[in-house]
Amino acid sequence: MSPDRKKLVLVLVLVAVVDLLIAAGIFFWWKNQPHEQTTVRQNQDSLATSLINLSAAVDAYFSGTNTVPSGNDAEILRLATAHDPSLLTAVFKPYQIRVQRQDPYAVLLLCTGDGKWAVMEDAGCSARLDRRAEGNVPCEFTLKVGAGCQVTHRK
Numbered sequence: 001m002s003p004d005r006k007k008l009v010l011v012l013v014l015v016a017v018v019d020l021l022i023a024a025g026i027f028f029w030w031k032n033q034p035h036e037q038t039t040v041r042q043n044q045d046s047l048a049t050s051l052i053n054l055s056a057a058v059d060a061y062f063s064g065t066n067t068v069p070s071g072n073d074a075e076i077l078r079l080a081t082a083h084d085p086s087l088l089t090a091v092f093k094p095y096q097i098r099v100q101r102q103d104p105y106a107v108l109l110l111c112t113g114d115g116k117w118a119v120m121e122d123a124g125c126s127a128r129l130d131r132r133a134e135g136n137v138p139c140e141f142t143l144k145v146g147a148g149c150q151v152t153h154r155k
Helices: 003-031 036-063 073-080
Strands: 095-102 105-112 118-123 143-146 150-153
Touching (some): 036 073, 036 095, 073 095, 105 143, 118 143
Antiparallel strands (some): 143 150
């Protein structure tokens, strides 16, 4: 092999190695970037956790009173979180929260800001989210809570 040809092969090998290193670096960077889907899921998980905590507080508020609370949903939420107002976090700002008493339990329904679509629904007596609405589902209560906190879907 001539010296010129050896230099050309060496240059080509070096270019290939550099290209592979650049491609590996870009791939590593891309894999470690937060992707939109992951971020959305994390936000939904944070929202679900906040709703679970809030519904537990409303459930405790309902169980601590023999009288049916009067007032609108916002007033019930305010009274139920009087011991810890941070339960009504800013994460709920763009949403509407509806409250339903199913003696002696509480069910909270999180809806879009315009009140048209359901986002999540939770019975306060359980430690997990009971329903995550998928797609455009009307903002209507669908959970029924029976004795011993047995949660079923009405529909």
